[in-house]
Amino acid sequence: MPVRPAWPPISCWCTNRFATGCWWSCSGPSSGNGGAIRALVDGAHARRVAELLSTAGGETVCGGEVLEEERYVAPTIVLNPDPQSRLMREEIFAPVLPVLTFAELSEAADALLAADRPLALYYFGDEREGRRLCERVPSGGAFNDVVMQVSSRRLPFGGVGASGMGRYHGEASFECFSNCRSYFLGSKRFDLPLRYAPYPKRLLGWLRRLMD
Secondary structure: OOOOOOOOEEEHHHHHHHHHHHHHHHHOOOOOOOOOOOOOOOHHHHHHHHHHHHOOOOEEEEOOOEEOOOOEEOOEEEEOOOOOOHHHHOOOOOOEEEEEEEOOHHHHHHHHHHOOOOOEEEEOOOHHHHHHHHHHOOOEEEEOOOOHHHHOOOOOEOOOHHHOOOOEOHHHHHHHOOOOOOOOOOOOOOOOHHHOOOOOHHHHHHHHHHHO
16 A cells, blocks of 8 residues: 555645645646656556546546556646545556545545545644544554655554554564464462352352453
């Protein structure tokens, strides 16, 4: 699963600024791209991305060009695509960024919880609001940054459900790939008869407390 931003939910009031900033950094006259947007692995994948875009719904605010023979996909932003479209349900593996808008942060949390559990959550804004969002969404991630949580060997990294199972980095990697075995060391000196049936009713409550 990728840890790059897959589909950011954006507050309605900053949608235009976000889209403009993305376009300027990827395609603007001063981007200095220098061929940073590489060709896709093969023509079949380019055709697949073209199909994802053609069936996504929403509005393509920039990009959208797919050259199958050259295996090239222009940096693309799709605003408010259909949540049930393939673009929103499948891995993209191309410079295509779906963007969903919302009026309240709770709406963003609801959208995240309705989909598969995210591998990473990147929040930009007030830290207190971000903490409230993280309390609802079962994911790791970063505040006011992206991907950096993966760079630290001190932070366990991993997902839940569709995002994978287990954690790695440092000690977490050792624990993930180790089989922890447990043994109980009993005594040969004595054995309580109360362990065995039939159990006196007056002692059942005491036994339950003992086992807990």
